[in-house]
Amino acid sequence: xxxxxxxxxxxxxxxxxxxxxxxxxxxxxxxxxxxxxxxxxxxxxxxxxxxxxxxxxxxxxxxxxxxxxxxxxxxxxxxxxxxxxxxxxxxxxxxxxxxxxxxxxxxxxxxxxxxxxxxxxxxxxxxxxxxxxxxxxxxxxxxxxxxxxxxxxxxxxxxxxxxxxxxxxxxxxxxxxxxxxxxxxxxxxxxxxx
Amino acid sequence: xxxxxxxxxxxxxxxxxxxxxxxxxxxxxxxxxxxxxxxxxxxxxxxxxxxxxxxxxxxxxxxxxxxxxxxxxxxxxxxxxxxxxxxxxxxxxxxxxxxxxxxxxxxxxxxxxxxxxxxxxxxxxxxxxxxxxxxxxxxxxxxxxxxxxxxxxxxxxxxxxxxxxxxxxxx
Numbered sequence: 001x002x003x004x005x006x007x008x009x010x011x012x013x014x015x016x017x018x019x020x021x022x023x024x025x026x027x028x029x030x031x032x033x034x035x036x037x038x039x040x041x042x043x044x045x046x047x048x049x050x051x052x053x054x055x056x057x058x059x060x061x062x063x064x065x066x067x068x069x070x071x072x073x074x075x076x077x078x079x080x081x082x083x084x085x086x087x088x089x090x091x092x093x094x095x096x097x098x099x100x101x102x103x104x105x106x107x108x109x110x111x112x113x114x115x116x117x118x119x120x121x122x123x124x125x126x127x128x129x130x131x132x133x134x135x136x137x138x139x140x141x142x143x144x145x146x147x148x149x150x151x152x153x154x155x156x157x158x159x160x161x162x163x164x165x166x167x168x169x170x171x172x173x174x175x176x177x178x179x180x181x182x183x184x185x186x187x188x189x190x191x192x193x194x
Numbered sequence: 195x196x197x198x199x200x201x202x203x204x205x206x207x208x209x210x211x212x213x214x215x216x217x218x219x220x221x222x223x224x225x226x227x228x229x230x231x232x233x234x235x236x237x238x239x240x241x242x243x244x245x246x247x248x249x250x251x252x253x254x255x256x257x258x259x260x261x262x263x264x265x266x267x268x269x270x271x272x273x274x275x276x277x278x279x280x281x282x283x284x285x286x287x288x289x290x291x292x293x294x295x296x297x298x299x300x301x302x303x304x305x306x307x308x309x310x311x312x313x314x315x316x317x318x319x320x321x322x323x324x325x326x327x328x329x330x331x332x333x334x335x336x337x338x339x340x341x342x343x344x345x346x347x348x349x350x351x352x353x354x355x356x357x358x359x360x361x362x363x364x365x
Contacts, residue, residue: 071258144276144302146355147260150362154259161269167255 006136011090012168013130018068020169021160024132026096027173029054031089033125046184052089052123057116060105061089061123062177067155071169088130089123090173097174122181124173135160140170155179223318228339230346232309234281234289239315239339239348240297240306247296248311261361268305270296275305278354284334299351306349315339322348 009024031054047066050058094105105119139160143151151157155176160168227242252268254277263283267274275296281289294305322337334357336350 072256139272141272141274143274144304146302146359147257147276147362150359151257151259156258159255159267159274161272161274165253167267167269167274 006138007134008137010133010135010170011130012133012135013126015068015127015129018071018169019166020068020171021133021135022090022171022173026092028091028093028096028121030091032128033087033089047180048184050117052091052125054089054091054118054121054123057118057121059089059091059118059121059123060181061125062180064124064126064173064176067176067180087125087127089125092122092124092174092177094120094122094174097172098178122177124177153179223320225316226319226322228315228317228346228348229295229311230313230315230341231295231311233307234285234287234309236281236285237312237344237346238280239346240295240351241336241348242314244297244299244351245295246298249294249296249305251292252294259362261358264358265307268294268296270303270305273303275303276358277305277307278358279307280349280354281307283354283357297351300355302355304351304355315341 010021011024011027012019012021031052033052047063049061049063052059052061105117105122139162140158141160142148142158143156152172152175155172156169157172158170160170162168228239229242229245230237230239232238247270249268249270252270254266254268255274257264257266257276263279265277265279268277269275275294277294279289281287289307289309291307291309293308293310295308297304297306317339322339324337325333325335334350334353335347337348339346339348
């Protein structure tokens with residue numbers, strides 16, 4: 001009988017060329033997004049938009065494809081399919097990835113956002129090829145010490161080798177969102193508590 | 195007729211056959227074992243006790259956000275080992291080889307891409323000569339061995355890891 005404490009629930013996303021998994025607890029809920037959706041009157045550069053609407057608010061959402069492209073050889077058919085089929089918006093409560101006070105989004109009003117955007121939640125959009133999976137902790141490996149912290153700063157926490165010739169990446173979505181947002185808006189506008 | 199051997203002689207022979215460095219109080223000098231390898235056209239030495247195994251034909255998994263001389267990870271028993279291309283680091287020439295030395299050093303899991311293993315050397319420590327000058331303030335080598343008129347540089351793994359940490363810090 002497997003001990004529950006030895007496993008954890010993750011969301012695993014398979015793109016052509018890269019597979020990654022995230023802690024299910026970092027996500028509040030998820031929404032299916034319509035294909036060809038448009039941002040309602042506002043979009044930021046570098047993968048950001050406000051086209052995810054949840055609980056009466058627009059959320060600042062980041063297209064994870066942008067990040068995956070920086071990771072290297074991602075098959076372009078993945079993002080294309082995401083555009084054609086529609087993706088999934090993962091809703092992340094800011095409090096689960098940032099303990100900064102005030103909220104990292106508290107200062108963004110007046111920095112180009114003309115509509116009501118949430119200060120407590122953000123979104124990350126991904127493809128539809130995701131599934132929940134219970135993964136044993138013993139399968140998840142931290143990187144070698146010399147790579148561990150540099151890669152963590154980029155949002156990569158570890159990896160696993162679930163089968164022959166396959167490496168899956170353990171990603172920190174909150175950190176990736178924050179990092180990308182800092183770059184998109186300029187460091188001074190975002191307080192991430194560092 | 196068999197040669198007569200007392201226990202001391204037998205122990206001495208066993209010790210010599212097994213490659214032990216300890217030969218008792220009479221041992222005059224410490225001996226060190228080196229793995230001599232080819233990386234491209236150059237020969238380098240590794241301290242043999244820093245090498246866990248030699249592997250071939252392991253898939254290399256691309257790792258993002260690292261310098262070009264990191265080829266990626268190789269998977270050894272579920273653990274990611276950081277694969278260095280020392281030819282790219284030292285000679286600016288990418289090495290095409292599926293052979294790796296696997297090392298666990300100072301908590302780091304490392305692999306070094308090589309062309310071939312040429313020999314295992316056991317030499318007195320005094321034969322490892324220190325490098326007389328270091329041009330740029332850093333040395334990737336612990337010393338140099340002279341063999342048949344040629345110099346073989348012995349890798350200082352700590353300094354290679356330090357270079358990686360420096361490059362990642364600047365990234």
